[in-house]
Ligand SMILES: C=CC1=C(C)c2cc3[nH]c(cc4nc(cc5[nH]c(cc1n2)c(C)c5CCC(=O)O)C(CCC(=O)O)=C4C)c(C)c3C=C
């Protein structure tokens with residue numbers, strides 16, 4: 030094989046994260062909230078009701094409050110979610126090498142999915158690997174990314190081979206990377222308890238994806254199997270079990286909970302705020318908090334867990350609260366993505382090497 034020239038990229042890789050406002054100004058936060066919450070997979074009610082709720086109630090009232098929180102989390106380089114995602118793209122490109130072209134798009138706002146896909150379209154790749162950066166599958170996140178990407182690509186004249194990485198909640202390297210981050214804290218000082226706090230979802234959305242009428246009953250999320258393969262809550266429990274096992278925790282040393290409820294409908298439980306108060310009542314004074322639904326630190330981790338739930342904990346009698354930072358641009362995380370992408374590539378590599386006409390001649 031000739032190694033003197035670098036190979037042409039043969040595969041396009043699209044990383045997709047949720048998105049964040051362009052700036053922490055009220056106007057930009059309002060625009061972000063409108064686009065995000067008008068997604069029918071996020072607020073899954075009929076269009077006219079959603080339009081009224083988002084444009085007349087949530088966006089106008091929430092934008093000024095959320096903008097203040099975004100101002101807290103904003104750095105000189107911008108929104109952490111975007112800054113980490115862009116650096117991750119750069120590092121992954123280096124790790125994968127010249128055979129791949131990595132692009133980054135956000136489901137909402139910028140850099141836009143349209144632009145990211147246009148970059149890949151221009152290269153005329155035969156194969157695209159799309160990685161929604163959400164470890165656990167939810168219709169509101171992974172499902173929404175898949176819907177939007179398919180809608181955009183369906184307008185192309187030549188539609189390449191598409192591979193979606195639907196989830197990686199139990200990928201051994203993902204679990205290993207998150208384990209290492211928490212282990213550093215557990216080895217440095219004693220903690221009474223480990224909390225795994227995930228972004229919540231309306232219960233209705235879990236039910237809609239449950240043809241077997243299995244979810245949200247006692248013990249329904251104790252395992253992931255054919256009956257609940259894409260159940261977000263079950264996948265969150267599975268990630269937590271694997272992390273707890275890798276951290277050497279016994280069953281009474283960890284708890285799963287769900288944060289960020291929006292509106293009055295029931296969301297999946299237990300709610301983080303209730304669990305935090307219960308832990309204090311049980312005499313747990315030192316808590317290590319993980320947030321394994323996110324691969325980059327953002328408003329939901331740094332502010333909501335790192336500050337708001339910490340405040341609840343400390344005010345009700347807790348003594349030490351430590352947030353485990355997200356994977357961000359950890360080299361183990363970059364290597365995890367590299368492996369997941371190469372695993373997908375290898376599975377289809379043969380069809381690349383052998384021209385399709387070969388079997389006919
Ligand atoms: C696991 C990932 C996420 C799921 C599932 C999810 C569902 C979901 N979110 C809302 C409403 C809001 N989420 C907000 C912020 C936000 N959400 C995620 C991820 C998931 N959301 C992230 C990474 C972020 C932070 C983005 C950042 O810029 O840092 C917000 C905006 C912030 C605020 O005003 O509080 C809202 C609103 C719903 C309704 C929902 C499920 C249906």
Ligand SMILES: [Fe+2]
Pocket residue numbers: 228289
């Ligand atoms: Fe959210």
Ligand SMILES: [Fe+2]
Pocket residue numbers: 243244245249250257260262263
């Ligand atoms: Fe379930």
